[in-house]
Amino acid sequence: MGVLRVLVVKELKDLLRDRKLLIGMILAPLLIYVAMGAVMSFSIRESMRAVEERVEKGVELGLMDLDKGPYSTLLRQFLERFMRARIVEVEPGPPSKVLRKLIAKRVPALLVVPRGFSRNISRGLRGFLEVYVEIGDLSISSMALAGVYSSIPERFSQYLSTIIISNSSSVNPVFAKDPVGGVSKALFAGSEVDMALLQSMMGQAFMLPIAPMLVVGYAASLAAMSIGVEKEEKTLEVLLSLPIGRRGIVLAKLTSSLAIAALSSVSMMVGLAYYISSVSTSIGGGFGTSIFGFVGPEGLAMFAAAVFLSVLLASTLGLYLGSFGEDVRSAQSMVGFVWIVATVPLYLAMFSDLALDPPQRLLAIASIPFTAPLMVLKALVSSRLLYAAVSMASELLVLILVILLLAKRFEGEKLLVGRGGARRRRWGTLLVKRRA
Amino acid sequence: MERLGRVNLAVEVKELVKVYPGGVAAVRGLSFVVEEGEIYGLIGPNGAGKTTTLRIIATLLKPTSGSVRVFGLDVVREAPRVRRIISYLPEEAGAYRNLTGYEYLSFMARLYAASRRDAEEMVEEAIRISGLGDRIHDKVKTYSKGMKRRLLLARTLMVRPRLAILDEPTSGLDVIHALHVRRVIRDYARSHGVTVLLSSHNMLEVEYLCSRVGIVHQGRLVAEGEPRRLIEEHGVGNLEEVFAKVVGGA
Numbered sequence: 001m002g003v004l005r006v007l008v009v010k011e012l013k014d015l016l017r018d019r020k021l022l023i024g025m026i027l028a029p030l031l032i033y034v035a036m037g038a039v040m041s042f043s044i045r046e047s048m049r050a051v052e053e054r055v056e057k058g059v060e061l062g063l064m065d066l067d068k069g070p071y072s073t074l075l076r077q078f079l080e081r082f083m084r085a086r087i088v089e090v091e092p093g094p095p096s097k098v099l100r101k102l103i104a105k106r107v108p109a110l111l112v113v114p115r116g117f118s119r120n121i122s123r124g125l126r127g128f129l130e131v132y133v134e135i136g137d138l139s140i141s142s143m144a145l146a147g148v149y150s151s152i153p154e155r156f157s158q159y160l161s162t163i164i165i166s167n168s169s170s171v172n173p174v175f176a177k178d179p180v181g182g183v184s185k186a187l188f189a190g191s192e193v194d195m196a197l198l199q200s201m202m203g204q205a206f207m208l209p210i211a212p213m214l215v216v217g218y219a220a221s222l223a224a225m226s227i228g229v230e231k232e233e234k235t236l237e238v239l240l241s242l243p244i245g246r247r248g249i250v251l252a253k254l255t256s257s258l259a260i261a262a263l264s265s266v267s268m269m270v271g272l273a274y275y276i277s278s279v280s281t282s283i284g285g286g287f288g289t290s291i292f293g294f295v296g297p298e299g300l301a302m303f304a305a306a307v308f309l310s311v312l313l314a315s316t317l318g319l320y321l322g323s324f325g326e327d328v329r330s331a332q333s334m335v336g337f338v339w340i341v342a343t344v345p346l347y348l349a350m351f352s353d354l355a356l357d358p359p360q361r362l363l364a365i366a367s368i369p370f371t372a373p374l375m376v377l378k379a380l381v382s383s384r385l386l387y388a389a390v391s392m393a394s395e396l397l398v399l400i401l402v403i404l405l406l407a408k409r410f411e412g413e414k415l416l417v418g419r420g421g422a423r424r425r426r427w428g429t430l431l432v433k434r435r436a
Numbered sequence: 437m438e439r440l441g442r443v444n445l446a447v448e449v450k451e452l453v454k455v456y457p458g459g460v461a462a463v464r465g466l467s468f469v470v471e472e473g474e475i476y477g478l479i480g481p482n483g484a485g486k487t488t489t490l491r492i493i494a495t496l497l498k499p500t501s502g503s504v505r506v507f508g509l510d511v512v513r514e515a516p517r518v519r520r521i522i523s524y525l526p527e528e529a530g531a532y533r534n535l536t537g538y539e540y541l542s543f544m545a546r547l548y549a550a551s552r553r554d555a556e557e558m559v560e561e562a563i564r565i566s567g568l569g570d571r572i573h574d575k576v577k578t579y580s581k582g583m584k585r586r587l588l589l590a591r592t593l594m595v596r597p598r599l600a601i602l603d604e605p606t607s608g609l610d611v612i613h614a615l616h617v618r619r620v621i622r623d624y625a626r627s628h629g630v631t632v633l634l635s636s637h638n639m640l641e642v643e644y645l646c647s648r649v650g651i652v653h654q655g656r657l658v659a660e661g662e663p664r665r666l667i668e669e670h671g672v673g674n675l676e677e678v679f680a681k682v683v684g685g686a
Binding site for chain 2: 414
């Protein structure tokens with residue numbers, strides 16, 4: 001037991017005195033979840049606030065009244081009185097086509113009251129309403145707003161139920177309890193989609209940051225390792241004394257890391273496509289009705305390009321940060337930083353709503369590095385390509401900046417001599433003193 | 437110095453100072469020259485500044501002040517040109533573990549050779565220098581320390597540099613491997629007219645290999661000359677005693 005204790009103390013001292021390891025392995029995971037929690041809580045709060053504000057102001061709604069009976073009139077009164085709805089009367093026509101026209105007038109939903117709605121209710125039979133809602137983006141805000149419109153049949157049913165029960169005692173209790181049903185459909189990326197399918201796509205969308213995050217992390221780790229190995233195996237000195245430009249060395253390291261990262265990206269895309277396709281198939285759809293199906297092959301290619309750009313940035317950043325480590329272990333632990341700077345923006349992008357959030361906020365989010373994969377996908381789905389362009393341009397600019405920093409690092413002698421041992425010694429002494 | 441003025445200088449170090457970030461002064465005004473074709477040994481205790489000096493000559497570090505020229509080329513301003521004519525073997529150098537010895541040599545040869553044929557010749561020569569035989573086709577990670585050092589020395593010499601910089605070439609090697617390495621250095625320098633600048637702790641090695649030595653202590657040159665002459669001048673039995681006398685250890 002005594003020997004074990006001595007060995008454990010030695011191991012802990014060795015590990016804890018490596019501040020890079022401390023930051024990468026202990027602080028980074030903590031910070032990732034703290035930052036992600038803050039981002040998610042902020043995003044959800046903001047999304048719900050935006051929806052509530054919109055509902056308080058009164059929802060805008062197109063009404064296609066094919067019934068023209070007493071219960072459709074009652075429905076209209078209910079909407080105006082209890083939901084403060086601003087109703088736009090529309091002429092009969094194919095609902096999707098009518099909704100597209102309404103969207104152009106900034107009215108995001110259409111309520112269709114079918115023929116015979118009032119007649120059915122008068123006879124004690126359930127009446128059915130159809131709700132068509134535009135989903136601007138796969139986000140919490142859009143889905144919450146769609147939920148407000150989708151709940152109209154249920155809300156009206158509850159309202160009507162109290163009227164029916166109070167006016168007649170001989171009515172069928174099953175009917176009286178729930179006299180109105182509803183069917184909700186969404187108009188998403190220009191196509192009519194079943195709400196259940198959309199819910200599934202929302203699930204897929206929440207999975208989307210994970211795949212790029214894994215590839216980005218792997219790329220950064222690989223690049224950091226390539227420089228860490230050079231230092232640990234003592235091959236760096238010889239490499240730097242060879243008659244080859246330092247930029248050539250950087251480029252070669254980036255290219256080889258990228259080649260492997262590209263393979264990883266392809267593998268990720270295939271896996272992700274399979275995952276999304278199987279989820280869609282299991283609920284009666286297919287790849288065509290998945291989130292990737294909506295963006296099409298060109299969109300898919302753009303998404304892959306954005307992932308590749310993020311991987312390139314992660315590799316460069318990994319190589320730069322890894323160059324501060326003395327060996328593989330410390331170089332790898334530096335990659336923890338890349339995880340923080342990549343994960344949080346990815347989730348920030350995930351929770352943003354390109355249709356409902358203020359453009360300034362969206363542009364700010366799009367400007368953060370590593371948001372490109374998500375921003376591109378969301379921009380393609382919601383046909384707001386500006387955010388995709390801003391996101392990719394910003395990532396490219398940061399990439400150029402990191403490449404310049406990396407080239408400078410390789411040009412100088414700090415790659416070999418490090419930053420000096422004084423600070424490290426102070427840190428080590430501090431830890432020992434605190435424990436003592 | 438008049439004599440030196442008539443021959444080509446391979447290395448010319450003048451008032452060299454190197455202070456590392458953090459304030460550690462490794463070299464404090466070091467000056468010496470190495471003539472073309474000679475084997476010059478820098479000897480000194482640990483921390484004397486030998487490795488720092490060799491790293492500066494190999495263009496890896498920049499001097500804080502002073503100047504270093506290799507065959508007339510400034511190591512700071514003309515570093516890429518210097519790198520084309522030197523070959524550097526660091527004290528604790530490693531080779532890429534997952535490559536075979538042959539692949540490692542081929543990779544290095546392609547960086548220097550003008551043609552594939554030249555590269556092949558370099559590799560053939562390196563295989564001969566290393567004496568690794570069939571083991572050259574095994575992965576580097578299976579090599580012993582001595583085998584790895586022989587591979588690295590072969591890599592350093594196969595490119596036929598005008599100046600070979602060898603930092604502790606036999607450090608940590610057993611007698612057999614050390615003997616092989618010394619013979620290779622001496623024979624290669626003689627047969628190809630390569631100038632060698634090496635550092636060593638091993639006085640026997642220095643006496644065996646070097647035409648001239650410089651004793652460095654606390655970043656300064658405290659004695660210089662042919663080993664035999666230094667021994668005579670200080671009235672001692674061997675170079676080890678000269679060293680101890682000069683650095684104040686005896």
